[in-house]
Amino acid sequence: MSEQRPIRAKSGANHEGTSAHNRRVIIDALRVNGALSRADLARATGLTKQAVSNLIETLEGDGLVASEELVRKGRGQPSTPYRLVADGAYSIGLQIDRHISRVIVVDLVGNILARATAKVPPRAPEEGVAVLLDLVAGVRAAFAAGRPDAEARIAGIGVAMPGPFGVEIADDSLWLMQAWQSFPLVERLAAGTGLAVSLQNDAAACATAERMLGAAHGLDHAVCIYVGYGIGAGLILGGELYSGGHGNAGEIGMVLFGEPDELVPLEHRASIASLYALVGIDPADPGQFDRLEALVAAGDRRVADWIGRAARDLRRAVHTAETLFDPQTVILSGGVPGALMPALVAAIEPLLPSLSPTAGRAVPRLRLGMTDPWAVAIGAAADPIRRAFDPSFSAILKRQGE
C-alpha cells in the first residue's frame, strides 16, 4: 500500500469570511475616496444599503470609522458621510538595515506618531534583538502616553529588512546581513512584544507605503523599484502585494544586465551602495545624506558618471518590468533625500518603447516615489494595517495565511 500523499486543496469560505471581506472593502473605499455616505458605499461596493448600514455600525462601534456633518447635495435626504478614524488602529514599523535601524509608530491613516533609531550589530542578531526590543518598548511607551486604549489598538509590528530570505547566495561583496536572514527574528520579536510580527523585504515595504500613502495610491497594478543599499522591486499585482512562491519575488537587483560576456546584477551598478563606494561615502556616517547632496550640487564627475551608468541599466530594468508585469505605473523610490533621485529619474527618461500604452494614461509610465529615508519604515508599519484591513483573497478564507 502506497504512502499517504497529502491532499492539496484551497480553503473553503464561510459567512464570517464574507463579512470580514465586506468590512475591509468599506475601509478600503474610505481610504481611497475619503469620506463617503452609506448610500455611496452601497453603490460602490455592490452591497445593499442595509448591509452597509450594519457594517458601518460595527465599524463605528469598533472605533474605526466616524460620521461627519450632514451633507446636502441636491434633492433627497441629506447624507451622512463617514470617514476613517485615525486613532482607530496603530501599527509599529521596524526597518533593520546595515548601518541603522528605525522604528516608527503610525496610525490608521498613516500619521507618524513616534519614531526612533538605533544601531544593531550586523553579525550578531542575538544581541540585536535585545536592542530592537528596547527600541520598540521605548516608542510604544512614548506614543501610548495620553492615548487611553492605544495598546489594545496596535495591529502589530511590520519588519522590513534586506532580502532575499531563505537563500544561500555566494557573497557578492555587498553587505548582505546573512546572519540576520537565517535568524528566527519574527518569533523572537513576537515573544518579546506580545504582538503579531510580519516580515518582508525593504522593497515590498516601500511598495506598501507607496500604495497606501504615495504614488501608487488607489492603483491595483504597480511595480515599485526601491533603490537603497541594494535594489529590489515591490510588486502590487491585482491589488495585492505579490511575494512569489518562496517570498522572494521582485528581486530585480539580481537581474543581470550589461554585456553578454560580463553580465552584472543591476544592483552592482545602480544601488546606493555602489555610489557610496564610488565616491567614498561611509554609509554609517550620520552626515551621509548631506555629503552626498553636496557632491550632487557640486556636479561631481563621479556622481554624474554613476547616474549615467545606473540610468542605463535602470532604463532596461523599467522596460523589463513593464514588459513582464504590464503595470499601470512604475515607481522609483529610494532612501536618499535631495536631488539625486529626481536626477536619476530624469536620466532614465526617455524610456525605452514598450507595450505600456502612451496615450490616455492616468499616471505616467515612470514616476518618482518617496525618497524619505523613513519610507521603508513607514511601509513596514503599513503592513500590519494592510493585513488587518485591506481586502484580500486570503481574508475571506477559513484557513488564514495561504
Place this chain on the structure above:
Amino acid sequence: MSEQRPIRAKSGANHEGTSAHNRRVIIDALRVNGALSRADLARATGLTKQAVSNLIETLEGDGLVASEELVRKGRGQPSTPYRLVADGAYSIGLQIDRHISRVIVVDLVGNILARATAKVPPRAPEEGVAVLLDLVAGVRAAFAAGRPDAEARIAGIGVAMPGPFGVEIADDSLWLMQAWQSFPLVERLAAGTGLAVSLQNDAAACATAERMLGAAHGLDHAVCIYVGYGIGAGLILGGELYSGGHGNAGEIGMVLFGEPDELVPLEHRASIASLYALVGIDPADPGQFDRLEALVAAGDRRVADWIGRAARDLRRAVHTAETLFDPQTVILSGGVPGALMPALVAAIEPLLPSLSPTAGRAVPRLRLGMTDPWAVAIGAAADPIRRAFDPSFSAILKRQGE
C-alpha cells in the same frame, strides 16, 4: 461645485459568493487530487463534513461529480470517493494563428472530443470570422451527436491568438496580425455562437493548459514560456493566471537581451519564426514539422547555431523570470513536436544561479512542457472551464469580472 469624481471601491461579497467559491474549491480539489471522499474534502478545505455533503449533493445533481465504489481503508465506515464527471461540462477552444487556426472541443477533465483546422485571412478578420463560425459550428455539431444535453453544458469558447492586445507597435518584421488585434472578435464570435467568449494570448493559453493538465498541475506559482512563432510567458501567480494592468503581462518575447549597443527582443533570436527564417521553412507548409525534424535529426549546422543562440538568451530569460516572479518552476512549452524542444531545454542547462532554491525542490527549476501543436488550442479550451470552475477571488464577489 466640482465635477463628480467616480468612487472607486472593490466589490462586496455575499452568501452566494461563498457558496460559489466552495463549489469551485471542491471541483479544484477533485481535479488536483483525483477522487476524494467527503471527509477528505472536509479536511482539505477546512469546511465541515456537513457543508461538503451539501455541496457534493448539488454538484452531483448538476452532473459535475459522481461517486465511485466504496473504499475500505482501515477502521471506520468505508468512504465514498467522488470524482469529476468528464461529461459534466464541455468547452470549445479556438486558436487563431498566422498560418492556421484550430478548434477543439474538450470535456471537464480535458479529454479531446473533436478538432478541426482552417485557414483565415491574416489581414481580413471580417471574412475570417465567417470561416471561424463555420468551423465552430462544425465541431459543435460533430461532438454533440449522441450526447443528449451537450449544448447546454458548453461552458464557452476560449480564444487564443498572438498578443499583445490594444497596442500600436512599430512592425518589427515579424508577422503580427495587427488587423485581427484591433477587430471586435469577442463580440462577433459571441453573437455568432450564442456562447460566452473569452480572449487571451497564446502564452496564457499554454499556461492554462499546463496548469490544468500538464507540468504545472497543482502548482500555484509558475512561469510558462511559450516558444511559438513569437515568444510569450503565461504567468500563474498565487494560483491564478495573471494578465496585468492592460492584459499584456508576460510578453517576455519583447524583453531585450544581447549587447548593450544592440539590444534585441528575445523573440528575434529564440522564436520558431526566427528558426524557420534561418533554415528556410515556410510556416504555411503542412509538412513544416517533418522538415524541421529531418533537419534536427541530420544535425543541421544552422539548427545547432540557432539552438545555441536561442538557448543563450533563453537562459537569461529564465533567470530573469525566476528572479522577478520567484516561481516554483519555469516551464518551456512550444508548438513544435519532436526533438527540437528537448534539445533546446538541454542547451539552456545549466541554468544561471538564481534565488530559486536548489535543494529540496518538488519540481525542477526548468522543465519541458507540452510540445503538441494543439497545446494552445487545448489551453484556450481550458479557459472557459477555468473561469467557470476554478477558485478565484473574483468568483466570490458580487460584481463579476474585476
Place this chain on the structure above:
DNA sequence: ACGAATAAGTCAAGCAATTTGACTTAATAA
C-alpha cells in the same frame, strides 16, 4: 467471536449575515 475503538456520514436545529420590500425622513424643484 465479541466488544471497543475509529471513522464516515446524516439529521435537525442553530446561527450569522445578506437580501428584500415597505416605510420614514428630509431635502429640492416645479
Place this chain on the structure above:
DNA sequence: TTATTAAGTCAAATTGCTTGACTTATTCGT
C-alpha cells in the same frame, strides 16, 4: 404647496455554514 428624489431604517425572509448528537460500518484487541 406638492411632487419628486434620495438617504436611511425596520422587520421578516432567505441562504448557507456550523454544531452536536446520532447512525452505520469497519478493524483491532482480547
